[in-house]
Amino acid sequence: MTTLDLTEATRRPFTGRRVRFGDVSLQVVAGTAAAAATVLVGLIVWKVIDGARPAIAHYGIAFVTRIAWNPVLGHEVYGAGSFLFGTAITSLFALLLAAPLAMGIALFLSELSPRWLRAPVTALVETLAAVPSVVIGLWGILVLGPALRTHIESWLHSGLGFIPLFGTPSPAGASIFTAIIVLTIMILPIVSSISRELFLGVPHELKEGALALGTTRWEMVKGVVFPYSRGGIAAALILGLGRALGEAIAVTQVIGGGVFIHWSIFDGGDTLASKIAASYQGSSTNLQTASLVYLALILLVFSLAANLSAQLIVRRVARKHGITRGGHA
Amino acid sequence: MPKSGHPIRTIAVLAAVAAVFAAVAVGAGAAPAKHAGTTISGAGSTFVQPLVSQWIAPLGSAYGYELQYSGVGSGAGVAAITARTVDFGASDAPLTPDQFTACNGCEQIPWALGATSIVYNLSGVKNLLHMDGPTLAQIFMGQITTWNDPAIAKLNPGVSLPSTKITIAHRSDNSGTTFNFTDYLSSVSPSWKSQIGSGVAVNWPVGSGGKGSSGLAAIVSQTPGAIGYVDIAYALHNHLSYFAMKNKSGKFATPGLRGMLSAAQTQVTPNADNSLSIVNPPAKFANAYPISTYTYVIVPLQTSKAADIKKFLFWAVTKGQTYGPKLLFEPLPTPVLVVAEKAIAKIHS
Numbered sequence: 001m002t003t004l005d006l007t008e009a010t011r012r013p014f015t016g017r018r019v020r021f022g023d024v025s026l027q028v029v030a031g032t033a034a035a036a037a038t039v040l041v042g043l044i045v046w047k048v049i050d051g052a053r054p055a056i057a058h059y060g061i062a063f064v065t066r067i068a069w070n071p072v073l074g075h076e077v078y079g080a081g082s083f084l085f086g087t088a089i090t091s092l093f094a095l096l097l098a099a100p101l102a103m104g105i106a107l108f109l110s111e112l113s114p115r116w117l118r119a120p121v122t123a124l125v126e127t128l129a130a131v132p133s134v135v136i137g138l139w140g141i142l143v144l145g146p147a148l149r150t151h152i153e154s155w156l157h158s159g160l161g162f163i164p165l166f167g168t169p170s171p172a173g174a175s176i177f178t179a180i181i182v183l184t185i186m187i188l189p190i191v192s193s194i195s196r197e198l199f200l201g202v203p204h205e206l207k208e209g210a211l212a213l214g215t216t217r218w219e220m221v222k223g224v225v226f227p228y229s230r231g232g233i234a235a236a237l238i239l240g241l242g243r244a245l246g247e248a249i250a251v252t253q254v255i256g257g258g259v260f261i262h263w264s265i266f267d268g269g270d271t272l273a274s275k276i277a278a279s280y281q282g283s284s285t286n287l288q289t290a291s292l293v294y295l296a297l298i299l300l301v302f303s304l305a306a307n308l309s310a311q312l313i314v315r316r317v318a319r320k321h322g323i324t325r326g327g328h329a
Numbered sequence: 330m331p332k333s334g335h336p337i338r339t340i341a342v343l344a345a346v347a348a349v350f351a352a353v354a355v356g357a358g359a360a361p362a363k364h365a366g367t368t369i370s371g372a373g374s375t376f377v378q379p380l381v382s383q384w385i386a387p388l389g390s391a392y393g394y395e396l397q398y399s400g401v402g403s404g405a406g407v408a409a410i411t412a413r414t415v416d417f418g419a420s421d422a423p424l425t426p427d428q429f430t431a432c433n434g435c436e437q438i439p440w441a442l443g444a445t446s447i448v449y450n451l452s453g454v455k456n457l458l459h460m461d462g463p464t465l466a467q468i469f470m471g472q473i474t475t476w477n478d479p480a481i482a483k484l485n486p487g488v489s490l491p492s493t494k495i496t497i498a499h500r501s502d503n504s505g506t507t508f509n510f511t512d513y514l515s516s517v518s519p520s521w522k523s524q525i526g527s528g529v530a531v532n533w534p535v536g537s538g539g540k541g542s543s544g545l546a547a548i549v550s551q552t553p554g555a556i557g558y559v560d561i562a563y564a565l566h567n568h569l570s571y572f573a574m575k576n577k578s579g580k581f582a583t584p585g586l587r588g589m590l591s592a593a594q595t596q597v598t599p600n601a602d603n604s605l606s607i608v609n610p611p612a613k614f615a616n617a618y619p620i621s622t623y624t625y626v627i628v629p630l631q632t633s634k635a636a637d638i639k640k641f642l643f644w645a646v647t648k649g650q651t652y653g654p655k656l657l658f659e660p661l662p663t664p665v666l667v668v669a670e671k672a673i674a675k676i677h678s
Contacts, residue, residue: 072526073425141539141547171496172537172552257501257538268537278540282404282420282503284529285427 048300051293058287063294069259071279071288078291080298085261086269087302090176090251091244093265094183099237102188106195107221122196129189137253140182145173145254153177153266167264174256177265179274182250187240194236198229231317238310245303248273272299366393367637373399373406373419374505375542376560377441377624381419383652384645391648394641402541404503404529410435410627416634417642418627421505422529423604434630437603438672439623440646442593442659444584445509446561446571447620450549451476451491454570457583459484461575462517462609462619468556469497469514470521471535476554484575491554498548498557501538503529509622510558513608517619558620561585561657576619577612588618589659597664603672605665623665628676635678642673 055063055078066079109122153169160166170177202225210220226233248271256268257278270278272295283289366389371381378400388394401409403420410418411432424437447460464480467473473480477490500507511527525531539545542559546567549555561584564571573581582588595610595617603625610617626645632638646669650660661669 070532071530072528072532075526075532141544142551146551170537171494172498172548172555174537174539174548252501252540253544255538257499257533258536259532278501278538279404279503279530280408281402282407282428282529284425284503286431 045300048293048297052290052297054286055290055294059291059294063291064298067259067261069275071284073285076285076287078288078294080272080295082259082261083270083272083275083295084298086176086255087245087271087273087299089265089269090179090183090255090271091241093180094187094244095237095241097180097184098187098191098240101184102191102195102236102240103233105188105192106199107225109192109196110199111217111221111225122193125189126193128185129193133186133247133250134253136182136186137250140178140250140254141174144181145175145178147173148178148181149173149175157266164263165265167262167266170256170266170268172256174254174268175266176255176269179251179255179269179271180265182254183244183247186247186250187243190243191236191240194239195229195233198232198236199225202228231314234313234317235310238306238313242303242306242310245306246273246299248277252277272296272302366395367634368395368397369417369634369637369641370397370415371399371406371417371419371626372401372409372415373627374403374421374624375400375563376403376421376443376506377419377658379562379566379656380441380649380653380658383656384649387648387652388641388644391644392637392640394637396641402502403505403508407432407627410629413629416628416632416638419624420627421622421624422508423602423625424627429602432627432629435627436630436672436675437625437627438642438646438669439599439603439605439661439665440626440642440669441624441650441653442589442661442665443622443624443657444561444589444592444618445506445513445558445620445622446564446569446584447510447556447558447574448546448549448564448569448571449557450553450555451493451570452553454488454490456570457573458488458570459575459581460572462513465574466514466518466521468495469499469533469536470525471497493554496548496552496555497533497536498545498552498555499533499536499538500530500542500545501540504541505529505622505624506542506558506560507531509608509620512606512622513620516609565657574619576614576617577610578615578617579612580615582616582618584618584620584657586654586657586659587616589621589657590662591615592617592619592621593659593662593665597662599665599668603668630676631678632676633678635676639673639676642676643670646670646673 059078063079064084065081067081068077068079069082070077105125109118113121149169156166157169206224206228207220210224215223251271252274255270255274257270258268259270276292276295280292283292378398381396381398385396388396403422406418406420407424407428409415411428424432424435429435447465449458461484464473464484467480474495476493476495482490508527508529511525511531515522515527525534537548539548542563545557546559546563546569549557549569550567559569561571571584573583576582591614592607592610594614595607596605599605605623607621607623609619626642628638628642646661646666653660
């Protein structure tokens, strides 16, 4: 390999013209693509800020926490409070449910399952990621919502009803709880397939070394696989969180709507993304349009924050990880 | 060897790409040749969609027009015509002043007359239960919560109503049907008017939101005890039970052609912006169904397709109306038709 590359390199001067043309065009194409992406992000941010300006001027920062959304002419008042709450509660609960499930799937596929089962199950889990969100949403309306309402919600309410979270079951099956389950299903494949790759990437010598020292499989997973891939798992979870924060269509279909904050997850609500998706088209006044764009701005800030913190976590854990790994050895 | 292979592969790939482009170009070139006519595209109201769908074939044979319509909802229809991605938009709610400004030189023209039905899901209870406006407003405000509430029972003597909890279903998107329904509730209930008001979306005190007529119908048909509102054509098509509504004369009217025609007497001359409100008609129209509505087509006054759009719209408000009755759209009354035709004549290129 290396010798071949060297001879190629020494030949280059003779066909210099063509090679340089190739280099230059590569430079231009790749550079343009990178620049376009950067400019695009900049333009989007600028456009969102610009579109939200009337609402920012009208409401200021108080908009972020105000719990109100009334588009009726003459009663107009807008605020992001209940949507922030809805976004936080749906994304966080979805993440809490998806994390252990995804770890289980990833461990099964990388460490535990019989070899012949791995390929088909991996393919199926990844197919789940390919199901369009609108299809999951439809399934949520027609199958999941009614099933959750009659079986799970009433069961949770009768057993754990003293916790305010599990209030009276939603009569229509459209609730924050349904949205949480739909989001869990949607982020599961991302988190599990990234984690599986990470677990497979743990060096065999480490795993076999641990087993040779007499650890059980669980001790090996706990002592070697998890610590080795900790940073990656955190990043995978935050990627999942990002997906949950921004998912609009499926959530709009199952969350039921409503501008209020209550502790029962069996009630309806809205997230930032679902409110934008439901109300942007044909919004009746300029102030409403600007307020919806203001919601988009808040969502954008949160998504960027999630992304940045993922990068920070990966960097920090990777640094610490290198040291502790040396220490263990 | 591998070096000489590369250019050939590249050429093969380029040739394949070129072939695809050529095929697409030929296809695109061939398409207009096949349909010699003009395409007229529209988007908006799901309410009026069944009627517009009926027009596609006759318009094709009469003028060679290819009519394309997407029922994406009134709100989305207003957005589409404002962005000029379609030739016309359709909305069941008149444009607001801000929407008129944004649409930049648009006019709205009433082009169909229909009714909103109040649908319910109560197994074992007959269709056409009786309901009146004030009770309906109380239900949608969350003040009446069970089906055997005395207020409902009083309207339905002799009917045994279950103690099922009432579940309210409303639209979560911007909807002309919501406008029609809340416009009605505002006119029958002062407290609804002062606390909630009317619009394509309102601040619902209770209930679950469904996206589009289909989302709302899904909630109603899957939830025992649910109540919601959809246009009558949709309710009939999906076999939903609906109420006979008490009008001002005290009669219980069904959302049928007679009820709409009678309601249309409420306002015969459109307002300056061509809008009309015919909810909750006065008592002298004894047969009026109280939640009837006009639905509007929205077009730019100036368009390069002016001649074709005018021809299409003239056809729609005249010949097109004859396709209405079997779908429960009442043909436009003459005074409204006159105004509509005048408005159509204003379109220019």
